[in-house]
Amino acid sequence: MLTKRIIPCLDVTAGRVVKGVNFVGLRDAGDPVEIARRYDIQGADELTFLDITATSDGRDLILYIIEDVASQVFIPLTVGGGVRQVSDVRRLLNAGADKVSMNSSAVANPDLVSDASAHYGSQCIVVAIDAKQTPSGTWEVFTHGGRTATGIDVVAWAKEVTERGAGEILLTSMNRDGSKDGFDLELTAAVSKAVSVPVIASGGVGNLQHLVDGITEGHADAVLAASIFHYGEFTVGQAKEYMAAQGIPVRI
Amino acid sequence: MAQIIAIVDYGMGNLRSVYQAFHHVAPDAKILLTQRPEEIAQAHRVVLPGQGAMPDCMKQLKDSGLLEAVLDAAKNKPLLGVCVGEQMLFDQSAETRPGSSLTPCLGLIPGEVRRFELQGQKQADGSDFKVPHMGWNQVRQDIAHPLWAGIPDLTSFYFVHSYYVVPKEVKNIAGSTEYGNWFTSAVTRDNIFATQFHPEKSAEYGLRLYKNFVSWQP
Numbered sequence: 001m002l003t004k005r006i007i008p009c010l011d012v013t014a015g016r017v018v019k020g021v022n023f024v025g026l027r028d029a030g031d032p033v034e035i036a037r038r039y040d041i042q043g044a045d046e047l048t049f050l051d052i053t054a055t056s057d058g059r060d061l062i063l064y065i066i067e068d069v070a071s072q073v074f075i076p077l078t079v080g081g082g083v084r085q086v087s088d089v090r091r092l093l094n095a096g097a098d099k100v101s102m103n104s105s106a107v108a109n110p111d112l113v114s115d116a117s118a119h120y121g122s123q124c125i126v127v128a129i130d131a132k133q134t135p136s137g138t139w140e141v142f143t144h145g146g147r148t149a150t151g152i153d154v155v156a157w158a159k160e161v162t163e164r165g166a167g168e169i170l171l172t173s174m175n176r177d178g179s180k181d182g183f184d185l186e187l188t189a190a191v192s193k194a195v196s197v198p199v200i201a202s203g204g205v206g207n208l209q210h211l212v213d214g215i216t217e218g219h220a221d222a223v224l225a226a227s228i229f230h231y232g233e234f235t236v237g238q239a240k241e242y243m244a245a246q247g248i249p250v251r252i
Numbered sequence: 253m254a255q256i257i258a259i260v261d262y263g264m265g266n267l268r269s270v271y272q273a274f275h276h277v278a279p280d281a282k283i284l285l286t287q288r289p290e291e292i293a294q295a296h297r298v299v300l301p302g303q304g305a306m307p308d309c310m311k312q313l314k315d316s317g318l319l320e321a322v323l324d325a326a327k328n329k330p331l332l333g334v335c336v337g338e339q340m341l342f343d344q345s346a347e348t349r350p351g352s353s354l355t356p357c358l359g360l361i362p363g364e365v366r367r368f369e370l371q372g373q374k375q376a377d378g379s380d381f382k383v384p385h386m387g388w389n390q391v392r393q394d395i396a397h398p399l400w401a402g403i404p405d406l407t408s409f410y411f412v413h414s415y416y417v418v419p420k421e422v423k424n425i426a427g428s429t430e431y432g433n434w435f436t437s438a439v440t441r442d443n444i445f446a447t448q449f450h451p452e453k454s455a456e457y458g459l460r461l462y463k464n465f466v467s468w469q470p
Contacts, residue, residue, distance in 0.1 A: 251408040
């Protein structure tokens, strides 16, 4: 049986993994290769690296980091942040990324999704969607790290990008991100039902039951979390044991 | 003399992770990521990876002049196919360009390549099956084989694919996986072994399979 994936997310800047809430109060969390190796040993199914560097100098650093990690950690690696054109996708794949995630640039130029998936295959193109609930109960796509409203409906956007060739959706609830209240299950279920590609739930995990809920109630194919793993509250192995005990197929 | 392992680079997709994984399990071997037929001819072992659409992969393999070298290697050298590289070993694929009905492949193992058709079927949790089949799934070892050495039966490996192989003969089936229905996820014939999954992305046991290939004496 296909197992549900657990994906630790690493925020990277200036060659280091950092942790913080909404880019505020960033603290050094260590060496990317070391952390990646630790999560691999714990049984992570994939790793996602998010490049939160603003300068172009720093941007090249993530290439070296991915090269380093890919030479020592043999599980799938997704890289996102600052992907603006097809040549960025190529550079990241050449550095050792298996999938590349795009967000703001996909909204600004949806052809980027079509072009990148036509060139490199849907399997390596992830579209990240930052979603905020509207007063009417639907969800709106936000870009630029959640600062810019777009007026685009999340479910419609998820459908469009998969039609354009996105192979996976990384769905983050802005309302829940950093809240530790659990995933927005209604949002996750709405998107998961609307598209035929895997959906990764993100934003809001505070305990292990939240991971279970994301899959049983949100119908997510994978769950992504950062802080519960970074702060050492739980290991990936503990998360998997808990999920397995709740009847969710996981790779142990 | 160091053993030479040639990874066939016919210009489709990124082979870096395959290269890195072999470098990791065979630090003393000479690993070549090669587009040159003479290097494939010199190699002791040959790896045929694959990424992307089958019609493009077959066209690139022909246009690059590497097709003959791969067919030659398949006669007597240990040959490992991975993902689309596994599918290419078969007679034909249902993955085509618009307008054509089948893509002819290498014809090294009898059988064909089909697309997952899982509409209307539900997963255990009540959700639809997604295509591509993406993620970690168990592989049942249908035969004993040196490439399975040290790998427990039903170990999970990493898959990303929308098409799968259907061998004509049961004797070519080395492993099977369940996704909606059971499908063949590893095949073998004489000096050939191939996997639908990606050993280079399958952590410890994926590396073990590559290590087993490096010492395989068919």
